Amino acid sequence: MRRAIHLLDRPMLASRTTNVTRLQASGRRGVGLACGMDELTLSIVGIDFPNADRSKSNRRMEGMLCTPSEPVELRREPKNPHDANAVAVFSMRGVQMGYVSAERAPLIGRRMQQEPYAVVFQALAGNMGYVRIRFGGGAPTLPETVEPPPSSRPAPYDPDIFYPDPEGPEWGA
Numbered sequence: 001m002r003r004a005i006h007l008l009d010r011p012m013l014a015s016r017t018t019n020v021t022r023l024q025a026s027g028r029r030g031v032g033l034a035c036g037m038d039e040l041t042l043s044i045v046g047i048d049f050p051n052a053d054r055s056k057s058n059r060r061m062e063g064m065l066c067t068p069s070e071p072v073e074l075r076r077e078p079k080n081p082h083d084a085n086a087v088a089v090f091s092m093r094g095v096q097m098g099y100v101s102a103e104r105a106p107l108i109g110r111r112m113q114q115e116p117y118a119v120v121f122q123a124l125a126g127n128m129g130y131v132r133i134r135f136g137g138g139a140p141t142l143p144e145t146v147e148p149p150p151s152s153r154p155a156p157y158d159p160d161i162f163y164p165d166p167e168g169p170e171w172g173a
Contacts, residue, residue, distance in 0.1 A: 037135075038134060038135045038136050039132070039133070039134045039135070039140055039141065040104075040108075040132070040133050041122060041130055041131070041132050041143070042100050042101070042104055042108065042130065042131050042132075042133060043100075043101055043128050043129070043130055044063070044089050044097055044098040044099070044100070044128065044129035044130065044131060045098055045099050045100070045101050045102075046059065046098040046099050047059045047060050047063060047097065047098045047127070047128070047129050048060060048127070049098075051095065051096050057095050057096075059095075059096060059097050059098050060124075060129075062091050062093070062095045062096075062097050063097050063098075063121075063124045063129040064124060065091070065093075066091055066097075066121040066124070067121070068120075068121060068122060068123060068142055069120045069121070069142055070091075070092065070120060070121045071092055071118070071119065071120055071121075072089055072090060072091055072092065072097070072119050072120060072121050072131055073089075073090040073091075073092070073119070074087050074088070074089060074090075074100065074108070074112060074117075074119050074131075074133070075087070075088045075090060076088075076109050076112060076113075083102055083105065085102070085105040085106040085109050086099055086100075086102075086105055087099060087100040087105045087108050087109050087112070088100075089129075089131060091121075097129060098129060108133070111135055115135050115136055116135070116136065116137050117133055117134060117135045117136075118133070118134050118137075118138065118139055118140055119131055119132070119133045119134075119140070120132050120139070120140050120142070122142055123145075
């Protein structure tokens with residue numbers, strides 16, 4: 001009992017407990033600790049695998065064709081042989097871009113059944129694609145993009161590059 005009181009003294013856990021208490025008082029069930037997460041950024045996994053269609057369409061290329069804030073579609077796949085909770089991500093052109101991560105898929109799939117939602121493409125950064133989902137109505141808002149700071153490292157030394165002397169040769173040519 002002493003340990004439980006100690007954990008509730010921490011602000012983060014106390015606020016989660018308060019949110020769960022408010023959720024229980026409102027009569028909503030099945031949402032759990034996710035009640036404060038009405039808008040989420042989700043990673044798209046499996047973006048480097050080819051699709052199973054006849055043309056073996058490229059998922060990464062489809063992500064490159066999408067623009068930020070372009071609507072995308074999420075489809076639950078309860079008959080998926082690898083994961084019954086799988087949620088596939090499709091572009092508006094009907095081409096699969098990948099899946100919601102296995103850690104997030106059960107939560108997202110359950111909430112997709114319980115309440116209205118909207119999904120937009122957020123970005124393709126490095127090896128990952130991202131979508132933004134909003135539950136409870138309304139359009140998702142994209143976070144502001146942050147430009148990476150310019151690199152302060154000098155260019156690597158290349159011994160094959162010609163570096164002319166600023167004043168010319170000293171041997172009097």
